[in-house]
Amino acid sequence: MSPAAPPSVPAVPPSASSAGPSRPASRLLDWRVRFGALALVWGFSFLFIKVGTEGFAPLQVAFGRLLFGTAVLAVALVVKRDRLPRGARVWGHLAVAAFLLNALPFSLFAYAELTIPSTLAGICNATTPLWGMLLSLVALSEDRPTRVRAAGLGIGFVGVLTVLGAWQGFSGLDATGTALALLASFSYAVGWIHVRRTLAGSGASNLSLAGSQVGLATLQLAVVTPLFTSAPESVELLPLLAVIALGALGTGYAMLLQYGIVAEVGPTTASMVTYFIPVIAATAGVTLLGERLGWNTPVGAVVVLAGAALTQTRASRRRTTPPVEAAVAAPEAPEPAPTLPKPAARA
Secondary structure (H helix, E strand, O other): OOOOEOOOOOOOOOOOOOOOOOHHHHOOOOHHHHHHHHHHHHHHHHHHHHHHOOOOOHHHHHHHHHHHHHHHHHHHHHHHOOOOOOOHHHHHHHHHHHHHHHHHHHHHHHHHOOOOOHHHHHHHHOOHHHHHHHHHHHHOOOOOOOHHHHHHHHHHHHHHHHHHOHHHOOOOOOHHHHHHHHHHHHHHHHHHHHHHHHOOOOOOOHHHHHHHHHHHHHHHHHHHHHHHOOOOOOOOHHHHHHHHHHHHHHHHHHHHHHHHHHHHHOHHHHHHHHHOHHHHHHHHHHHHHOOOOOOHHHHHHHHHHHHHHHHOHHHHHHOOOOHHHHHHOOEOOOOOOOOOOOOOOOO
């Protein structure tokens, strides 16, 4: 999701423990309207990051994002009278998930966008399902490759090379910034595998797990940020609003939106938001920030998304997402991932 997500996007299954709204409430707005709003919020997250870094250090952007996201989720927990998870083991695994799915990738994307366009960051976020499939083949014995999924993995990475302009020696790209964005997407994939292997069957609701995870990530960066940054001499309004929107909308409200969408139409349909995030991120970057795109960027992005779609074909046919996977929602990119199966990152 950056976008949590995705982005690659976490999908929340309809279950008794889900924190999503009841069916009558969820129909106050048609699910397609809320689906579009979710795609817009996660797609614009990369623009918010770029604007936020114009007034704050990257770690401060990531910390502010988590702080405002936690505030929204805390209000939701109070309104729904939900309980926090119990048990030292659960909290320990949540702390690891908070680092891998929130604190680390949010910080990496913020540092990456110091030197690369928000458009490229959004496309890098779309590689998360590819990393997820690679890792799941090693870490999850039940995930066996098929010809279609293997083809999707190969196609996806051809798309990455196309985006980066490999045939011309990656000229014109900042190698460090691009590597940081890809590392953030890789961190999402590692985090989702950790969640799947350690938090399934914890008994806590999706909202409780997600709120606790984001809250722990906020505490982690609250400790780290003062050690490596100093307070800005002045606070500019536009970067501040961007960070508030990034957290309150992209990390908090977007997760609540997604709960309702999945409860109404299911995780498979809801996960389709993944494919709109890089398109919206690119459109926002070009039209509002004046970023330029070579022909290879949109072409490569389409190839990446096609490959990502193929890597999730088996998962979408044979199983539904365990409820615990909803807790990884952070998108960018969203947060944020069809291959594990379907948890979003996000940005």
